[in-house]
Amino acid sequence: MIELILAHLSDQGLDFSDYPEALQHFFTYIARSNFREQIVFSDYYKATVVGSFTQPVKIIDPVNAKNNVSQLYTTAEADAVVGAALDAGDAIDAALAAPTKQLTVYYWQKVFGPAFQV
Numbered sequence: 001m002i003e004l005i006l007a008h009l010s011d012q013g014l015d016f017s018d019y020p021e022a023l024q025h026f027f028t029y030i031a032r033s034n035f036r037e038q039i040v041f042s043d044y045y046k047a048t049v050v051g052s053f054t055q056p057v058k059i060i061d062p063v064n065a066k067n068n069v070s071q072l073y074t075t076a077e078a079d080a081v082v083g084a085a086l087d088a089g090d091a092i093d094a095a096l097a098a099p100t101k102q103l104t105v106y107y108w109q110k111v112f113g114p115a116f117q118v
Contacts, residue, residue, distance in 0.1 A: 008039045024092045030085035035078045
């Protein structure tokens with residue numbers, strides 16, 4: 001699903017050449033949309049053929065308009081993803097503004113986990 005969200009953002013014109021900025025944009029999108037914005041691709045079918053889905057998260061399969069690939073997400077899980085996206089976005093902001101390498105690594109580890117090293 002991450003790849004599909006990134007593909008959606010790419011279709012909207014997101015430039016991936018600045019990795020930290022693209023990652024920040026990804027998390028901002030999750031938070032801004034509350035992970036509830038329907039994502040539809042129209043490469044293999046018209047967006048108008050996509051039916052109505054009742055699940056809280058709606059990321060429609062790029063080749064099968066009847067398949068919501070995110071259908072198993074509950075409202076609580078979607079809310080948890082939004083919370084994590086907000087935390088990750090804050091950590092990226094802090095990492096980009098950190099005055100030392102040690103602090104920068106500390107904040108990036110909040111995003112990628114303790115195994116992240118520079």
